[in-house]
Amino acid sequence: MHATITVLPGDGIGPEVTSIAVSLLKDIAARYGHSFTFNEAMFGGCAIDAYGDSFPPATVKACESANAVLLGAVGGPKWSDPTAKVRPEQGLLRLRSHFGLFANLRPVKAYPMLAGHAPLRAELLENVDILFIRELTGGIYFGPRQEQGDGDTAWDTMIYTVAEVERVAEVAFKAARMRRSYVLSVDKANVLASSRLWRRTINQVAERYPDVKVEHALVDAFAMQMIKTPSRYDVVVAENMFGDILTDESAVLSGSLGMLPSASLGTGKFGVYEPIHGSAPDIAGRGIANPTGTILSAAMLLRHSLGLEAEALALENAVQAALEAGARTGDIAEPGKPGLGSAEYAERVRAALAAVKIG
Ligand code: IPM
Ligand code: MN
Secondary structure (H helix, E strand, O other), rough: OOEEEEEEOOOHHHHHHHHHHHHHHHHHHHHOOOOEEEEOOOHHHHHHHHHHHOOOHHHHHHOOOEEEEEEEEEOOHHOOOOOOOOOOHHOOOOOOOHHOEEEEEEEOOHHHHHHHHHOHHHHHHHOOEEEEEEEEEHHHOOOOOOOOOOOOOOOOOOOOHHHHHHHHHHHHHHHHHHOOOOEEEEOOOOOOOHHHHHHHHHHHOOOOOOEEEEEEEEEHHHHHHHHHOHHHHOOOEEEEEHHHHHHHHHHHHHOOOHOOOOEEOOOOOOOOEEOOOOOOOOOOOOOOOOHHHHHHHHHHHHHOOOHHHHHHHHHHHHHHHHHOOOOOOOHHHOOOOEEEHHHHHHHHHHHHHHHHHOO
């Protein structure tokens, strides 16, 4: 098949990790007889420097003409003044809303060979495999906000409509059917009206999926349960801000923030794929970043936007095989061992990919 992929390397370690994922996507294309066209565009802090806009019109166009977008990370100390008029994060929010990417899939797996890096006891991490589905274009991130003239009052508004909750709930229940048929919905229905609407709507959608078990948890209680009994959970669906907080917390289960991919999807095949880590300015340019989250995001791109399931699995299996064979970047290296640079680690994944059987 032919596909156009727009790459937004972004800031910090973004360019390092996206270039590795692109090189592996090129291997996939060569091996499976596909032709992928890659277009690069400016996004985030570097786009603010160049155009005064974190998501400039040329980048909007480059994304509109692509089948999918692969994104590195945005932001850094240079643009971190929270009072600045233009900020890299605004580009991210505009990208999500421009394309109606309301469902953010964040799969979290605990890798047994990395259990030593997680702050939890290894036995708690056995069989941890959670798919977080975070609502991404509604809630407090997009509700009316205001800072009052004299600066002593400010507010943000959490608004949800039934339609917004329904469509993300559908994604969650459909995903659960492909997994262990269990959806946990997280809210704060004991306090928030928007959460009561959320819970009611989840229950309405659940009636269409009688084969899927549904439960509800309050976000504060779940934040604790997720760490005490992480293997209990399968699909977890949450509104935008709760999902943001819980998925960073869940990263400790995998041993490193560098391991985790994400997909942001709307109603069609188009999606934006990015690792869940940030731009890591402290290690940028040193060639030591862990590219796994971006490589696994590229696998999600193959699966969800291009419909290439076998190719997605090949890439995921290659990562798994490289890890099993002991390939480790510094963040997941064994104590006292130096860890591979990003490029050496990528070569280990590439070799594992070459060894994956086609079929
Ligand atoms: C994320 C990030 C963003 C978010 C920020 C950078 C706006 O934390 O993708 O999780 O809060 O959604
Ligand atoms: Mn976040």
